Amino acid sequence: MSKIKLLSFDLDDTLWHTAPTIARAEQAFYLHLQAAAPALTAKFSPKALREHRLQYLSANPGLEHHISQWRVDSLNQALIESGYGGQSRELAAAAFDVFYHARQNVQLFEHCAKVLAELSQDFLLISLTNGNADLSRLPISRHFHSHFRAEQVGAAKPAAPLFLEALRQAECLPHESIHIGDNTNDDIAGAKAVGMHAIQARLIEHAPEPHPLADLHFDDWRDLPRLIKQLNASPR
Numbered sequence: 001m002s003k004i005k006l007l008s009f010d011l012d013d014t015l016w017h018t019a020p021t022i023a024r025a026e027q028a029f030y031l032h033l034q035a036a037a038p039a040l041t042a043k044f045s046p047k048a049l050r051e052h053r054l055q056y057l058s059a060n061p062g063l064e065h066h067i068s069q070w071r072v073d074s075l076n077q078a079l080i081e082s083g084y085g086g087q088s089r090e091l092a093a094a095a096f097d098v099f100y101h102a103r104q105n106v107q108l109f110e111h112c113a114k115v116l117a118e119l120s121q122d123f124l125l126i127s128l129t130n131g132n133a134d135l136s137r138l139p140i141s142r143h144f145h146s147h148f149r150a151e152q153v154g155a156a157k158p159a160a161p162l163f164l165e166a167l168r169q170a171e172c173l174p175h176e177s178i179h180i181g182d183n184t185n186d187d188i189a190g191a192k193a194v195g196m197h198a199i200q201a202r203l204i205e206h207a208p209e210p211h212p213l214a215d216l217h218f219d220d221w222r223d224l225p226r227l228i229k230q231l232n233a234s235p236r
């Protein structure tokens, strides 16, 4: 009988390599703004716009776990500063749509889709992300029971709320679950703090060394089912 019931998955850099997707989305976002709000792009280079966004967060720290809202609100502010006062909300919403759409264009790691399909036969799969990827737009979402984002619960990993939400949904105890993710603090330390098992994904170049708290780690999706089996067979 399987002791493990729930597998929760981080998304960015666990199911796909995030940097190229974000870079493309940032590019599409800026290109859109060049056409829609030329006075803004005359005032802000892509780098200056990024810095403006970071400054906006320093002034509005409450947006930290609401990254979509943060991007919209900070752009709105930059638009106002560029003379688009009357239309800033509309322009910001349209530009965000462009970014958001491009941000969903991810390329899964090799073997990921096949392994997820396989695992979903035996376990309940739930995704937990601090980012704004929308798993429901991807074909692999059919293998997942549910998806949770930090901005929905107002708290990002490593804080407990996302992990606890997954456990609640799966109606299981922490030791009956495994969290799989790449970030040693957010995913590994966070999951271990609530008593879940944790497997560290080391799939991108220069991935962090295996964390002492990680039960196991992998650098090839094909190895994951075997590691889960191993944890399933362990006494606790």
Ligand SMILES: [Mg+2]
Binding pocket: 010, 011, 012, 013, 014, 181, 182, 183
């Ligand atoms: Mg990640």
